[in-house]
Amino acid sequence: MALKNTSTPVPSLCSIPTLFLSLTLICTLSVTLFFLFSNPETQTQTQAPLHHLKVYISDLPRSLNYGLLDTYYSSPTFDSRLPNNPHHKTHIPTNLKFPPYPENPLIKQYSAEYWIMADLMTPDNLRTSSFAKRVFDLNQADVVFVPFFATLSAELQLGTNKGVFRKKVDENKDYERQREVLDFVTKSQAWNRSGGRDHVFVLTDPVAMWHVRAEIAPAILLVVDFGGWFRLDSKSSNSSTPDMIQHTQVSLLKDVIVPYTHLLPRLQLSEDQRRQMLLYFKGAKHRHRGGIVREKLWDLLVKEPGIIMEEGFPNATGLEQSIRGMRTSEFCLHPAGDTPTSCRLFDAIQSLCIPVIVSDNIELPFEGMVDYSEFSVFVAVNDALRPNWLVGYLKSFSEEQKNKFRQNMAHVQPIFEYDNGHPGGIGPINPDGAVNHVWKKVHQKLPMIKEAIVREKRKPPGVSIPLRCHCT
Incomplete structure (x- = not known):
């Protein structure tokens, strides 16, 4: 025989009165949040940047x-x-x-x-x-x-x-x-x-x-x-290859x-005008180490129509020439010098001149935060040194592609800007500028740094940790 349930019934959570009350509370909360976060003054007060x-x-x-x-x-x-x-x-x-x-x-x-x-x-x-x-x-x-x-x-x-x-x-x-x-x-x-x-x-x-x-x-x-x-390290090397x-x-x-500080002023995308020249370079022809490639490129390109190869230095006259050359050329050549990179790359970005990077061993600032392939052309040294190859390759880019490169470049220009516009640099920085990107990159290194410190502490006395780094 089934037992009769005589307990007082519990109202269902989905009953009409309860459901109506719940919806009313949700709507009220939503409206409150909307006005709270749509008010710019309230946003400024409630969304202070987090320090990491x-x-x-x-x-x-x-x-x-x-x-x-x-x-x-x-x-x-x-x-x-x-x-x-x-x-x-x-x-x-x-x-x-x-x-x-x-x-x-x-x-x-x-x-x-x-x-x-x-x-x-x-x-x-x-x-x-x-x-x-x-x-x-x-x-x-x-x-x-x-x-x-x-x-x-x-x-x-x-x-x-x-x-x-x-x-x-x-x-x-x-x-x-x-x-x-x-x-x-x-x-x-x-x-x-x-x-x-x-x-x-x-x-x-x-x-x-x-x-x-x-x-x-x-x-x-x-x-x-x-x-x-x-x-x-000659003591630890058993290789006969001198550059190993x-x-x-x-x-x-x-x-x-980190980026060099650019020397040329920023060109806004809205100020950009039609560019008559294909490729521009200004700098020293003769360099050491990886810069030998620059000499060879110079000899290949100096007599090509639509290409300007100028030897000079960033004094007053040189700056004016560089501004004019970079703002009237579609592409700006960036070969290695004594080191793989130079401030020329960041001058090109500020001038909306598409960088042509010929430097196989280059490391670039803020990679992982910035995708350079969206506004730069990367060319292997062996290809660049083939007669007539580079000119033909650059001419193969459509107007649509070049315009897209410049649009992407305009988007990242502030990322490579250090100057905050305040006397002595004392004042608020651009949250999207170079200094903040440097701090964020340092922050990314912390887990590896902390691990290295812990490993150092557990080593017995007299045991050293090699400085070799197996990374690319």
Whole structure:
């Protein structure tokens, strides 16, 4: 016999009154959220950017960063390698806390060190757009930034006494500064806790910190490319091939490729006009190492119609020629020089001139964030050196393809811009600019860096970890 259910019935969750009440609440919440997030003022207050990279600044003396700018501007004559340019300021007041970076193109192209540090020196209330958060407690830091203007230090020495640059002598003030930085940093608690692996050095000039590279090899290096950084470890090499790389000081696993500072002004897509020339190049014909390819390309192309090959330097006249040449040509040639890349690539991007990259070993900034194939043409060296091949290849691109390249280029132009438009660089940065992309790239390295630190700690005393890097 079935038992009779005498319990009080429970209202169904899908009953009409309950369902109506639920729908009313959902609609009310939806309308509230709509007005909340559609109000720009409310968005600004509620959507503050998240900081993902915590940066501690090593306490180096001012003489190793902004003080070097004071030295530069107080010199009556600076660089004999560059003709005088009336548009470049060579003397400014020396009492500025944050002097401007030199307009001298030999130095300006390496100014990343200045803009990255300026972001960290900007007061917190103005740094809401920065991906990095400055911390003053070492224990909270993800990385330790070393505020040494290594490029400016090297260029000061090259401009005043180039003959002693590679020598460890008293006359080499750059070497003295390198040793001062290393002596200070390596004796710090921060270095000892990680072996320097979480330290960040900005080394945009290929010869920056030349004498201490082996000592800073474990650190995170911000470099424009890897040209000149690889070296042969003869003790560990059993190979008879002289150019076989067995030992490296740089690696895509830990280091960050950053852009040169462009020297030419940005051309907006709306300002672009019809381009009459096919291909443009301006620079030195004779280079070393990978730059030998440049000489061969020059001889192949210099007499071709629709192609301009100019030898020159970025002084006042050279800048005007480059602006005109890049803005009136469909393509801009980018062959390797002494190193695989140069600021010429970023000048081309700002000029909406499609880069033609002939450099088999090039490493490019922000790859993974930027797809260069969407606005650049990559050509193998062997193909480029075939007679008549390159000209025919470039002529095969349709107007539609070239226009698409330029549209894509216009979209990424801000990514390669360091200058934030504020005096001394002190002020909010462009959230889509070069500095933030550098911080994001450093952040990507953290898991590998932390793993390396842990591996270092568990090694028995006297056992070293090789610096070899097996990566492409």
